[in-house]
Amino acid sequence: MANPLFSVKNLSKVFPGKVWALTEVTLTIFEKESLVIAGSNGSGKTLLLRILTGLAEATSGEILFRGRPLAQTLPEIRHSVGLVFQDPDAQIVGETAEEDTAFGPQNLGLPKAEVETRVKTALTALGLGEKREFSPRRLSGGEKRRLAIAGILAMGCDTLIFDEPFANLDWPGVKQVLESIRKLKAEGKTLIILTHELEKTLAYADRLVILHQGAIRDDGKPAEVLDRLDPAYGVRDPRSTYASVEDCTWLTE
Ligand SMILES: Nc1ncnc2c1ncn2[C@@H]1O[C@H](COP(=O)(O)OP(=O)(O)OP(=O)(O)O)[C@@H](O)[C@H]1O
Ligand SMILES: [Mg+2]
Known part of the structure; x- marks a missing residue:
């Protein structure tokens, strides 16, 4: 049996005005699981993951990370x-794509040489090798999204959360992101993907959770599901x- 990474119990978030x-x-x-959390706009996907990563606070409930509060x-x-944020602009910090x-x-x-190798590998994987000296502000919406993903890939985290990773992406962009997801899965990373574009991700998912109006409606x-x-x-x-x-992959087309 795999080890729990996040254990969430009776988590609620209520905004002023009693908005649950x-x-x-x-x-x-x-x-090491690949989990897709799907739900319509406003179902609570982003909020849930912001709370799990400490970017927002829950109103009540218990969250353990590797067994600790x-x-x-x-x-x-x-x-x-x-x-990887839903809004790539929220994540841009450097003056160039490389930076x-x-x-x-x-x-x-990390040592400078290791950083350089990781940056080059990540930018190439996301098809941004030739834009490495571009200002992120001059990149298109889809390129910005791929840059945001490259930055997270380069960190080499054990767990990656993608919030709507396909928004704004053209077909080659979707394939680059999917290829990265496939590799990360093969490397044994934990993947959490928030999306309503199920057709692009399901072939790589071990599990699907449905969130609707802030509550989990199905999980399996x-x-x-x-x-x-x-x-x-x-x-x-x-x-x-x-x-x-199994046919829901864009990689073989
Ligand atoms: N600061 C806030 N004040 C009041 N309501 C908020 C606040 N932040 C989020 N919400 C509400 O919480 C609900 C869940 O929002 P969330 O961003 O998690 O949805 P989502 O499932 O990620 O939607 P999308 O598919 O559009 O990205 C929404 O109804 C939103 O209006
Ligand atoms: Mg969202």
Whole structure:
């Protein structure tokens, strides 16, 4: 049995005005699994992962990271969990693409040569090798997203969280991101992908969680969850286009 990475129990988030954004969420995320969390706009995906990474606070509930209370583990989370933000502009820090990608590994205190190798590998993997000297502000929306992903890849985290990784991406961009996800999975990383674009990710998912109006509505093997999917959740079953979950890959096209 795999070790729990995040153990979430009865987590709720209530905003002023009694707006319940998350309601009694109970979820265990295991090490080395590939988990897709799907749900319509406003279902609470980003908020849940912001709380798990210490960027927002829960109103009530318990969160353990590797068996220890979240508040005691934030420095460890910062080193071992990489979060690719839904909004890439929120993540840009460098004056050039290269400098931006180097920021994370430099903060980890890695030697200069190692940082350079990681930056080059990550930018090449995301198709940005030729834009390494560009200002991130001059990159297109899709290029910015790929840059944000490169920065997280270069950190070499054990756990990667992708918040809507395909937004704004063209077909080659989707393939580059999927190829990175496939490699990370093969390397035994824990992957958490928040998306409503199930057709792009399901072939790489061990597990699918459905979030709707701030509550977990289903959790299980992707094919089984899709078999009993309630259309009210606003998540589209990609098998209406593809014959099976295994066929839901853009990499072979
Ligand atoms: N600071 C805030 N004050 C009030 N409500 C908030 C605040 N932040 C988030 N919310 C609400 O929490 C709910 C969940 O938001 P969240 O960003 O997690 O949705 P999401 O599932 O990531 O949606 P999307 O698919 O659009 O990215 C939304 O209804 C949002 O309006
Ligand atoms: Mg979101």
